[in-house]
Amino acid sequence: MNALVVAPVAVPLITLILCILLRPRHRLVATVSVAGAMALLLVGLQVLALAAGDVVLAGQLGGWQAPFGITVVIDRLGAAMVAITGVIGLGTVLYGLAREGDPAVARDFHLFIHGLLAGVCGAFITADVFNLYVWFEVLLIGSFALIALGGGKRRLAGTLTYLVLNLLATLLFLLAAGLVYGSTGTLNMGELALLFRAGEASSAATLAVVLMLLSFSIKAALFPVFGWLPASYHVAWTPVSALFAGLLTKVGVYALIRIVTLLWPEYGAVHEVLLWVACATMLVGVLGAAAQTEVRRILSFHIVSQVGYMILGLALAAPLAIAGAVFYLIHHIIVKANLFFIGGLAARLTGSERLAAMGGLYAKVPLLALLFAIPALSLAGIPPLSGFWAKFALVKASLADGFWWAAGVALLTGIFTLLSMSKIWNEAFLKAHPQGEAAIRPLRDARWAWVTVTALAAMTVAIGFGAGPVMDYAIAAAAQLAEPTAYFRALDGAGGQ
Amino acid sequence: MEFLVASAIAVMTAAGVYLLLRLRTFPVVLGLGLLTYAVNVFLFATGRLVVHAPAVIGAAGGTYADPLPQALVLTAIVISFGMTAVIVVMALRAWFECGSDQIDLHEGGDAPLRERE
Numbered sequence: 188m189n190a191l192v193v194a195p196v197a198v199p200l201i202t203l204i205l206c207i208l209l210r211p212r213h214r215l216v217a218t219v220s221v222a223g224a225m226a227l228l229l230v231g232l233q234v235l236a237l238a239a240g241d242v243v244l245a246g247q248l249g250g251w252q253a254p255f256g257i258t259v260v261i262d263r264l265g266a267a268m269v270a271i272t273g274v275i276g277l278g279t280v281l282y283g284l285a286r287e288g289d290p291a292v293a294r295d296f297h298l299f300i301h302g303l304l305a306g307v308c309g310a311f312i313t314a315d316v317f318n319l320y321v322w323f324e325v326l327l328i329g330s331f332a333l334i335a336l337g338g339g340k341r342r343l344a345g346t347l348t349y350l351v352l353n354l355l356a357t358l359l360f361l362l363a364a365g366l367v368y369g370s371t372g373t374l375n376m377g378e379l380a381l382l383f384r385a386g387e388a389s390s391a392a393t394l395a396v397v398l399m400l401l402s403f404s405i406k407a408a409l410f411p412v413f414g415w416l417p418a419s420y421h422v423a424w425t426p427v428s429a430l431f432a433g434l435l436t437k438v439g440v441y442a443l444i445r446i447v448t449l450l451w452p453e454y455g456a457v458h459e460v461l462l463w464v465a466c467a468t469m470l471v472g473v474l475g476a477a478a479q480t481e482v483r484r485i486l487s488f489h490i491v492s493q494v495g496y497m498i499l500g501l502a503l504a505a506p507l508a509i510a511g512a513v514f515y516l517i518h519h520i521i522v523k524a525n526l527f528f529i530g531g532l533a534a535r536l537t538g539s540e541r542l543a544a545m546g547g548l549y550a551k552v553p554l555l556a557l558l559f560a561i562p563a564l565s566l567a568g569i570p571p572l573s574g575f576w577a578k579f580a581l582v583k584a585s586l587a588d589g590f591w592w593a594a595g596v597a598l599l600t601g602i603f604t605l606l607s608m609s610k611i612w613n614e615a616f617l618k619a620h621p622q623g624e625a626a627i628r629p630l631r632d633a634r635w636a637w638v639t640v641t642a643l644a645a646m647t648v649a650i651g652f653g654a655g656p657v658m659d660y661a662i663a664a665a666a667q668l669a670e671p672t673a674y675f676r677a678l679d680g681a682g683g684q
Numbered sequence: 685m686e687f688l689v690a691s692a693i694a695v696m697t698a699a700g701v702y703l704l705l706r707l708r709t710f711p712v713v714l715g716l717g718l719l720t721y722a723v724n725v726f727l728f729a730t731g732r733l734v735v736h737a738p739a740v741i742g743a744a745g746g747t748y749a750d751p752l753p754q755a756l757v758l759t760a761i762v763i764s765f766g767m768t769a770v771i772v773v774m775a776l777r778a779w780f781e782c783g784s785d786q787i788d789l790h791e792g793g794d795a796p797l798r799e800r801e
Contacts, residue, residue, distance in 0.1 A: 317756055324763045331770050335777070343778035347787045350771055351712055355704070358716075361760055362723045368753065369730030 191237075192244040192259050194230045195269045195308035198223060199276075203301040213294045217284060220297035224277040227304060231266075231273030238266030239660060243673040245314075253677040254375035258314040260673045263664035264513060268311040268441055271520050275433045276304045278643060281635040282528055283426040292337050292424075299336070300430070303329030310438050314674055316364050316374040316399070319442065323357055323406070330435060334423045345422030352415035356405035363402060366395030376449055377674030383450040396450060397457070403446070406439030409498060410468040413491045417475065420490070421483035421540075425531025428483060432490055433524030437516060440497050444512060447501055448668040454504040454588075461502035466596045469495030473603040481540050482530040482615065485607055486523070489566065492600055493519050499597060500581050503588055509665035511580030514658060518573040518650055522562040525643035529559045532636060533615050536627050542611065547620035551627045556616045561644040563612065565651065567605035573650035576658060689729055696722035709775035709785040716771065720764040727757050 202223025209215045237244065244261040247253060261269065283296050306326025313319050330353075335346040368374050370391040371382055382388050383396075401412075408416040416436065420428050451457055472492025479485045497519070500512025530540070532555060537545040549556045565572035568579075578601060585594040620626050630636075650657055667673075696718045703715030731750030739751040779785050 317759075321759065321763070324767070328766065328770060331774065335774060338777065338781060340782050343774070343781055344787075346774055347709065347778050350774055351704070351716065351787055354716055354767060354771065355719075358719055358723050362726060365723070365727040365730045365753070365756070368756070374752075 189244055189246060191230070191234065192246040192261060192312070193248070195227070195234065195261075195272075195312055196305050198227045198230055199301040199305040199308065202226070203298065203305065206298045206301060210294070210298070213290055216294050216297050220280050220301065221277075221284070223301055224273070224280040224304075227308070228270075228273030228277050231270035234261055234266040235270040237261075238263045241663075243667075245673050245677050247677070254373050254378045257318045258375060258377065258674070258677045259312045260314040260677065261312050262671070262673055263660065263667050264441070264444070265311050267513065267517055267660070267664065268437075269308055271517055272304060272307050272311070272434060274643075274646070275430060275520060275524050276300070278524065278528070278639040279426045279430045282429070282531075282639045284635045285630075285632045296333065296336055296424070296427070299329050299332040302326075303333060303430070305329075307434055307438055311441060314376045314677065316367055316376060316379070318374075320357070320360055320364055323360065323438075326435070326438065327353055327357060330431065333427045334419065334431070336424050336427060342422040345419040348415055349419035352405070356402045359405070360399060360402035363395050363399035366398060367392065370395055375678070376445070377671070377678050380449040380671060380674060381678070384452065388450075396446065400443060400446065400457070403439045403442045404464070406436065407443060407494050407498070408436050408439070408468075408491050409464050409494060410471050410491075413468065413472070416491060417479075417484060417487040420487040421481065425527065425534070429524045429527035429531065432486065432527045433520045436490055436494055437520055440494055440516060443498065444501050444509075444516075444668070448509065449671055449674065452504070452669050458502045458504050461498055462590065462593060465495045465498035465502050466593055467495075468492065468498065469596055469600040473600045473607070476607045477603065480542050482534060482542065482545075482611060483527065483540060485611060486526050486530060489604060489607065490523060492604065493523065493566070495600070496578065496581055496597060499593060500584065503581075503584050503590065503593075505584050505588055506662065506665045506669065507580060507587070508584035509668055510658065510661040511577060511584055513661040513664045514580060515577040517657065517661070518565070518577045518647070521643050521646050521650070522565050522574065525562045525640055525647065526559075526566065528636065528640045528643070529555065529562070530611075532630070532633065532640065533559070535630060535633075537615065537620060538626060538628065542614035544621060545615040546618040547624055547627055549616040550619075551624060556612075558640050558644050559612070559616065561647055563608040564605075565647050567608055568601045569605070571651045571654075573647050573654070573657075575651065576654040580658070580661075685733055685735070689725065689733060693722045693726050693729075696725070707787045709779060709787060712787055713768070713771055713775055717764075717768055720760075720768075724757050724760055724764070727760060728753055 205219050206216050209219060246259050248257040303326050306322050306329055309322035310319055313322060331350055334349055335343060370389055373379060405412045420431055469492045472488050472495060476485045476488035479488060497512045497515045500508045500515060533548055534540040536552060539545055565574040568574040582594045582597050700715045700718035700722060703711040731753035734747060734749045737747040737749045739749045739754055741748050
């Protein structure tokens with residue numbers, strides 16, 4: 188087995204162990220953590236380069252043959268997700284280097300973040316339903332520790348909400364995994380795909396998978412089960428909430444894309460439900476954001492509405508739509524994490540997260556205003572930034588399939604997104620600070636935070652201007668999702684010998 | 685035996701859901717625990733209920749208990765044990781710091797508004 192196939196999990200785990208061993212020495216932990224995040228990014232880029240060359244990495248853990256052993260597969264979608272995890276992981280670790288507050292908190296941050304990254308990468312590479320559950324639990328434990336980091340009344344209250352509802356979703360997933368095994372006798376995704384694509388799945392198996400999709404929907408914060416997200420994401424420490432906003436809900440979206448495209452490549456009943464859910468998610472998320480008055484709460488509701496776009500692409504099931512969803516996933520993770528990072532910097536500069544108490548940033552720190560404008564406009568879908576191309580593909584795909592109302596909802600949501608971004612712009616950047624210009628405090632120790640937000644903004648611009656290759660990659664990824672031969676090949680190895 | 689196992693799962697699920705809906709940390713922790721038990725017993729049953737049979741296929745074949753669900757349940761038990769520990773720690777921290785054991789979507793959300801007024 189190629190060692191590279193398990194590297195996305197092994198690298199963060201090794202980093203985690205090293206960080207635990209070096210715990211008493213804060214500086215060293217931070218150094219090891221940055222090095223580990225860089226290594227993960229390198230692994231991600233390597234995997235991405237292989238996938239772009241149409242190499243699909245696959246292996247059997249422990250040498251047990253499929254379908255009895257656990258299969259790991261890194262195809263184009265998985266490789267893109269691992270690479271983007273590397274990018275956001277490194278960005279978050281660098282941003283977290285800024286020494287604000289308790290040094291022990293900063294050290295624990297480095298410990299837990301690698302546990303979380305291991306879980307996220309594991310979920311992206313596994314081809315086994317039960318193994319996916321295990322990775323979900325790994326990333327959940329990491330996320331529980333991270334979201335509570337620093338303590339405080341408000342944070343712990345949000346943590347409990349997050350914890351209970353996510354545990355419930357995971358239990359639902361475990362139940363569904365059991366039902367899938369009970370009704371089909373397998374947990375291997377490739378074998379399940381063969382069964383469902385041949386139309387041989389029993390109605391019990393279909394129900395079991397639908398229950399599984401429900402639990403993914405909770406993780407992805409789809410309408411009507413998104414309530415936990417805006418109630419908890421804004422309480423965490425800035426780099427933590429940026430990591431969650433960028434990556435964690437997208438693990439749910441990834442799982443939805445993976446299972447739905449594997450089992451039902453053609454448009455069907457599941458897609459129809461997902462289409463309605465997607466439209467409702469877009470609208471409810473963006474309208475919820477309109478009612479908020481705090482930067483991170485506004486952005487949290489936008490996560491919900493943006494997830495709707497990805498599910499719209501998944502629900503349409505056409506190759507262009509799936510490609511649009513993949514493109515959206517890549518673009519969104521970068522943009523959303525960056526907006527949270529910038530929101531955090533703005534809050535530190537102005538001393539508040541409430542829009543009413545912010546202001547004056549455009550006059551005092553024009554660079555931050557520029558850096559905010561790039562992801563904000565990209566989020567709303569203004570050309571030539573990355574969000575425009577993602578939305579363009581989705582709207583085009585929905586019009587091509589005759590779902591003009593879905594295209595209408597997508598465009599309307601774009602307009603509302605622009606409105607809400609201009610609300611943050613007007614309040615936090617343009618308007619004068621209510622306590623005068625002197626209230627804006629200069630940042631100390633924020634060098635790496637600036638590097639992170641600048642690099643992510645540059646990536647957004649790069650994806651916008653270099654949309655061609657990224658879209659080509661996404662289209663090829665969609666074709667691979669429609670024909671997941673790697674998942675079937677893993678099974679062949681077991682059958683003959 | 686099917687009836688016994690099924691009704692045990694049903695009772696645990698019902699009690700778990702009821703406790704979860706109480707939205708106070710102690711009942712919620714117990715409720716999550718009960719739900720976990722219910723799911724674990726259910727997982728065990730997905731391999732079909734067999735009595736007095738080994739979890740390995742003998743040379744002569746014959747009846748056997750499906751070993752896979754047993755492995756899954758073992759994994760799930762270990763994970764849920766860890767999760768329960770985490771949630772108890774969090775609940776205790778929250779109780780000591782907030783002085784309240786409520787779990788409420790709006791409580792946390794509206795807190796800063798009230799602080800302002």
